[in-house]
Amino acid sequence: MPAPTPLSFDRDIRPLFTGMDIAHMKKSMDLSSRDSVFRHADAIYQSVVSGHMPPASCGEPRWTADMCATFKQWQEQGGAP
Template sequence: MTIENEPSAVPVSFERNIRPLFRAFDRDSMTKAFDLWSYTDVVSHQEAILDHLVAGSMPCDGAWPAEQVELVRQWIAAGSPA
């Protein structure tokens, strides 16, 4: 368990931590707008994605747990590493 004020031993990255959060169903639902499995696409839309995650309107079948939303927030704050 990581203590909130203690930096994580392994930095959050798109490939290791963020991309796996998006299921094939989520990707298929968003394909017309952008690809949730594409680092470039997600970085280009990261603020809008975060806004929808916080609001609970994404994914379309139910809100993510707060821990997952916070992971996305941390990833963005860290500069969105690949």
């Protein structure tokens, strides 16, 4: 079985975050920055996989299981830019 295609922040991860996500989290992390997202990847993953983020009150859709899996795979692959 071939290895999975390497994921990249610019192509696969950055589009997972909406403008509202980026603006809301700006004080604690920069979701538009690969370095910031990779540094906080464990916390981000726990928040989205548990359904705590985005909060239901904001009107943004929760991440799907596929979105969470993509994010985790990118993290496990080393977080390519």
